[in-house]
Amino acid sequence: MDEMQSCLDVLRNNDVDVDNAVDRLMGNDNLYLEFIKRLPEELHLATIREALKQQDAEAFHLHNLKGFAINLGITEIADAAQAGLTEFRASQFRNITKLEGLLDEIEASGEKFASALIEIKEIEDASEAKK
Numbered sequence: 001m002d003e004m005q006s007c008l009d010v011l012r013n014n015d016v017d018v019d020n021a022v023d024r025l026m027g028n029d030n031l032y033l034e035f036i037k038r039l040p041e042e043l044h045l046a047t048i049r050e051a052l053k054q055q056d057a058e059a060f061h062l063h064n065l066k067g068f069a070i071n072l073g074i075t076e077i078a079d080a081a082q083a084g085l086t087e088f089r090a091s092q093f094r095n096i097t098k099l100e101g102l103l104d105e106i107e108a109s110g111e112k113f114a115s116a117l118i119e120i121k122e123i124e125d126a127s128e129a130k131k
Contacts, residue, residue: 003123003124003127004029004030004033006123007033007120007123007124008022008029008032008033010116010119010120010123011036011073011116011120013116014112014113014115014116015075015076016036016072016073016074016075016113016116017073017074017075018032018073019073020073021071021072021073024071032072033120035071035072036072036117036120037117037120039068039069039072039074039110039113039117040110040114040117042064042065042068043065043077043106043110044061044064044065045103045106045107045110047059047061048060048061048062048065048103049100049103052093052096052099052100052103055092055093057088057092057093060088062081062084062085062088063081063085065077065081065106066078066081066082066085069081074109074113076105076109076112076113077106077109077110077113080102080105080106080109081102081106083102083105084099084102084103084106087099087102
């Protein structure tokens, strides 16, 4: 199995809908993997948590996170972000505890995903060392 397929399999094994996401990118596995590697910087959880703490609706950017996660096939994060958006739209900041819990879910999914990224990096490093 080649390096790319090994990397994509790591994602599949972590409940990422790789095939549909790659289809959105016209079958470009390399581009998909480059986007996937950007997820940690796209989460912006510290900024979102600060916006929640300050009750700053302008900085509470769950919509962008949801879109990024959906496009990459990371449904765990997308679903939690959607639940947060639904709660926020219904009650704004009246249910901080529920919003914090949903952010905790996003963070837990992000940590799981970060482990997959470490495994991908190890695959890429091992492949590079063979060259």
